[in-house]
Amino acid sequence: MSNNTSLGTLFKNGIFGENPVFRLALSLCPAVAVTSGVKNGFLMGIAVLFVMTMTNVTVSLLRNFINPKVRIPSYVFITATWVTVIDQVMSAYQRDVYKQMGLYIMLIVAFAIILSRAEMFASKNKLLPSFVDGVGMGLGFTLALMLLGVFREFLGKGSLWGAHILPVKPLLIMIMPTGGFFAMGLMMGWLNWIDRRFFGGAGASSGGH
Amino acid sequence: MKDMIKITLPLVAIFVVAGIIMSVTYQHTYPVRFQAEKKEKEEALKEMAPDATDPINPAGTWTANNKPYEYYLATSGGKPMAYIASTAGKGYSSYIQMLVSLDTDLKIKDVKILDMNETPGLGDQVLEQSFLDQFKGKSLSQIVLIKGETKENIQAVSGATYSSRGVTNGVKDAVQTLVDKYGAGVKTAAQEVTK
Numbered sequence: 001m002s003n004n005t006s007l008g009t010l011f012k013n014g015i016f017g018e019n020p021v022f023r024l025a026l027s028l029c030p031a032v033a034v035t036s037g038v039k040n041g042f043l044m045g046i047a048v049l050f051v052m053t054m055t056n057v058t059v060s061l062l063r064n065f066i067n068p069k070v071r072i073p074s075y076v077f078i079t080a081t082w083v084t085v086i087d088q089v090m091s092a093y094q095r096d097v098y099k100q101m102g103l104y105i106m107l108i109v110a111f112a113i114i115l116s117r118a119e120m121f122a123s124k125n126k127l128l129p130s131f132v133d134g135v136g137m138g139l140g141f142t143l144a145l146m147l148l149g150v151f152r153e154f155l156g157k158g159s160l161w162g163a164h165i166l167p168v169k170p171l172l173i174m175i176m177p178t179g180g181f182f183a184m185g186l187m188m189g190w191l192n193w194i195d196r197r198f199f200g201g202a203g204a205s206s207g208g209h
Numbered sequence: 210m211k212d213m214i215k216i217t218l219p220l221v222a223i224f225v226v227a228g229i230i231m232s233v234t235y236q237h238t239y240p241v242r243f244q245a246e247k248k249e250k251e252e253a254l255k256e257m258a259p260d261a262t263d264p265i266n267p268a269g270t271w272t273a274n275n276k277p278y279e280y281y282l283a284t285s286g287g288k289p290m291a292y293i294a295s296t297a298g299k300g301y302s303s304y305i306q307m308l309v310s311l312d313t314d315l316k317i318k319d320v321k322i323l324d325m326n327e328t329p330g331l332g333d334q335v336l337e338q339s340f341l342d343q344f345k346g347k348s349l350s351q352i353v354l355i356k357g358e359t360k361e362n363i364q365a366v367s368g369a370t371y372s373s374r375g376v377t378n379g380v381k382d383a384v385q386t387l388v389d390k391y392g393a394g395v396k397t398a399a400q401e402v403t404k
Contacts, residue, residue, distance in 0.1 A: 067216045073220065092242040
């Protein structure tokens with residue numbers, strides 16, 4: 001029973017408490033690069049969710065086998081393997097999805113968040129918690145990217161998921177790379193403010209004050 | 210020495226197993242992917258000339274941006290229905306890969322973007338049908354990019370001038386090539402009609 005609640009907490013932790021983008025401040029590069037639209041953010045998030053879960057599970061299974069002195073090359077190679085396998089299978093059997101997501105999948109190999117979860121969590125935990133951590137962190141990443149996507153696409157293009165809502169483009173700069181940094185800063189500050197004001201949190205763990 | 214082996218062996222084992230997994234995946238997915246890509250290309254060509262019933266085969270190659278591109282003659286029962294060329298134009302951040310098809314009277318029938326890597330949200334607006342539809346029915350001399358309202362020529366998408374220019378240049382090169390290759394044939398066909 002206590003095991004169940006801890007798994008639930010672990011899951012929520014990835015989405016709220018230690019959200020990869022807004023709390024751990026990891027993988028900010030793709031978070032700025034692909035969030036010019038909600039759809040892009042969503043697709044990137046789902047791709048990360050898959051790779052992260054697979055990597056976490058593999059690292060957890062091999063945690064007693066991998067020598068700590070060469071753990072980083074081992075983790076990177078495991079990630080690269082899963083990325084390659086997913087890329088190949090998808091490009092053969094899911095052409096339509098691949099056309100939308102193919103661009104993002106290969107980039108995932110170098111994501112800090114994947115390596116960080118393998119190092120910080122999966123290498124020290126059993127299979128099931130590692131799996132839950134991967135799914136939770138992946139969902140947290142997806143939600144963060146979609147939130148940024150909603151903010152930027154709505155302000156920059158006046159649309160959501162490609163559907164035009166406003167007849168004008170209120171703030172074109174928001175969909176440019178510059179706007180990505182603005183959006184990221186504003187969003188992070190806003191979430192920290194909410195956290196501190198209503199939940200008594202201490203703000204982002206790595207963002208400082 | 211013993212330590213070295215203890216560290217290296219598991220790493221090598223991981224690399225070998227991962228390598229095997231990847232090569233097996235490749236082996237199994239390659240034929241499927243190859244077929245799917247071939248089919249997609251055929252379907253894309255078919256869409257460019259829906260009224261051609263014969264299979265569309267490459268008629269030759271031409272050069273754009275120092276790269277070879279194919280052109281095709283679409284026929285129905287041996288009678289020419291459309292001229293198609295694959296082409297590319299340099300946009301803001303990528304070469305925009307396209308297919309262009311011409312009617313037998315050398316007016317643009319259709320323009321289709323196959324692949325590009327322009328700025329999401331700005332340059333990728335050239336994918337919108339309202340921009341591409343402007344090309345339909347235009348002849349070679351009309352393919353000029355204009356910033357501002359135009360019915361006669363091609364109107365650039367605001368905020369995506371470089372990408373619009375890329376598409377326009379790519380289309381223009383392709384049309385020029387097709388006119389050079391097939392224009393003479395069309396003239397004789399027209400003369401036959403007047404006789």
